[in-house]
Amino acid sequence: MEHSEAIQLMAAEKYLLDELPADERDEFEEHLFGCHECAMDMRTASVLLEQGKAALAEPEVAIVREKDKSRPGLLSWLRPAFAIPAMAALLLVIGYQNLVTFPQLTRSLNQLKVLPAITVHLLTYGNPSPLVVHRGEGFLLNVIVPSDHHYPAYVADLRSPAGRVESVAISASADDTWSIQVPGANRQSGTYWITVYGVTAGGQNVKVGVDSSFQLQVQQ
Amino acid sequence: MQFHAFDSLYLEQLRAGDFRTQEHFVSYFSELIRLKLGKRLHSRPEIEDARQETFTRVLSALRRDDGVRQPERLGAFVNSVCNNVLLEHYRSASQEAPSAEEEATVNIPDPALSAVDIIANREIQRKVRHILDELPEKDRRLIKEIFLDERDKDEVCRDLGVNREYLRVLLHRAKKLFKSLYLK
Numbered sequence: 001m002e003h004s005e006a007i008q009l010m011a012a013e014k015y016l017l018d019e020l021p022a023d024e025r026d027e028f029e030e031h032l033f034g035c036h037e038c039a040m041d042m043r044t045a046s047v048l049l050e051q052g053k054a055a056l057a058e059p060e061v062a063i064v065r066e067k068d069k070s071r072p073g074l075l076s077w078l079r080p081a082f083a084i085p086a087m088a089a090l091l092l093v094i095g096y097q098n099l100v101t102f103p104q105l106t107r108s109l110n111q112l113k114v115l116p117a118i119t120v121h122l123l124t125y126g127n128p129s130p131l132v133v134h135r136g137e138g139f140l141l142n143v144i145v146p147s148d149h150h151y152p153a154y155v156a157d158l159r160s161p162a163g164r165v166e167s168v169a170i171s172a173s174a175d176d177t178w179s180i181q182v183p184g185a186n187r188q189s190g191t192y193w194i195t196v197y198g199v200t201a202g203g204q205n206v207k208v209g210v211d212s213s214f215q216l217q218v219q220q
Numbered sequence: 221m222q223f224h225a226f227d228s229l230y231l232e233q234l235r236a237g238d239f240r241t242q243e244h245f246v247s248y249f250s251e252l253i254r255l256k257l258g259k260r261l262h263s264r265p266e267i268e269d270a271r272q273e274t275f276t277r278v279l280s281a282l283r284r285d286d287g288v289r290q291p292e293r294l295g296a297f298v299n300s301v302c303n304n305v306l307l308e309h310y311r312s313a314s315q316e317a318p319s320a321e322e323e324a325t326v327n328i329p330d331p332a333l334s335a336v337d338i339i340a341n342r343e344i345q346r347k348v349r350h351i352l353d354e355l356p357e358k359d360r361r362l363i364k365e366i367f368l369d370e371r372d373k374d375e376v377c378r379d380l381g382v383n384r385e386y387l388r389v390l391l392h393r394a395k396k397l398f399k400s401l402y403l404k
Contacts, residue, residue: 013388013395017366017373018259029256033249033299041395043251048398049367051348056364150239201237 001027003035012041016049115140115181120194122146122209130215138184139216143170143196144177146209151198155205156180161190170196189218226294235282246275249298256299260306270309274302347401351394358382359390 001011001024011028014020020028032038117140118131133139143156156170158180170180180194193213197205233241253274257267278301281287288297352360358380365376366387377383 010388010392013391015255016391017384017388019384019388025259029299030296033252033295034293035295039248039252039295041399042255044399045391045395046251046255047344048348048351048395051345052352052363052394053368055345055349055352056360056368150237152239152242201242 001031006031016045118214120212120214122212127214130217132217134219136184139182141180141182142177149198149208153199155197157195159193161188187218192216227291231291253302270305273305277301351398
């Protein structure tokens with residue numbers, strides 16, 4: 001199937017709607033896999049439909065009104081018997097939010113702080129400057145990686161002064177400094193070693209750079 | 221998703237296991253393969269198995285000396301490998317023992333989502349919601365009942381007083397609008 005024919009037929013729309021006969025569908029697919037424009041178009045449509053389904057699946061709030069002469073009309077809710085308790089309840093809610101909820105939220109926001117961080121370089125052996133953390137506090141380990149490697153995935157091992165090895169998640173990125181958010185735990189002060197591995201398609205771990213160390217000082 | 225020419229350099233990088241090229245290759249063809257398989261297979265596990273098998277065979281073929289000879293026909297090659305995988309599925313042929321080379325290439329992952337992808341996805345969701353919100357109620361209902369509820373298309377068109385051509389044009393316009401927002 002030629003590109004112009006696919007456009008004229010609205011083959012992409014028919015394909016998505018399962019309206020193409022089998023032979024035309026096969027011909028369109030043959031074209032689709034070889035035509036960048038149609039492939040992009042199909043990829044975009046697929047995203048649209050997947051996200052559209054997710055959006056449309058969210059529950060809608062439906063207001064169903066039933067006309068019933070025996071029930072009081074809308075304006076009956078404005079009678080003092082209903083309006084005053086309703087307003088009192090509203091005032092209570094507003095008061096609670098202003099006096100309790102918002103101050104709590106503000107205190108929580110003010111308590112947010114940046115994690116302690118240290119940078120290590122996988123082409124040298126360590127960072128001698130200590131990283132000071134409070135007991136149980138997590139920290140950020142920024143790892144400068146060499147540039148001559150490309151693996152589908154990466155993992156990292158953190159070895160404590162006692163020799164205990166902990167696997168930590170490493171976020172690879174396009175630049176040469178990657179981040180490891182080390183979770184808070186009951187850690188001891190001392191020398192820690194970080195080793196980063198590239199994971200090959202076959203699942204083998206290949207060390208990237210050298211083991212690199214840093215000093216952790218844990219304050220009580 | 222930027223276009224990469226399927227040329228000799230691309231194939232060399234793919235053969236050498238270059239991470240970015242491999243990531244692009246899987247990302248480019250995954251959705252096309254899923255769409256193709258989804259029209260012929262009925263369960264997600266079957267579709268996923270066939271997708272993996274297709275990629276495994278293509279990557280194995282690339283590593284052979286007599287593998288893909290015409291880089292510009294890489295797409296057609298992927299399509300034909302997928303067809304072979306489907307044929308075998310239909311015949312329910314007994315699995316031959318995989319070669320050592322193929323065993324090394326199991327588990328082709330889905331294109332992984334990074335934190336940037338998650339944020340980008342949220343932006344996409346916002347754009348899709350915007351498009352859906354702009355649609356008249358009838359059109360929104362048409363899309364929902366056909367693609368989410370998977371009702372019979374003729375029934376839905378009849379209920380809403382439209383024909384299949386209307387449905388195609390609606391889909392075409394939504395796609396065009398989303399593409400203009402998605403690619404910004």
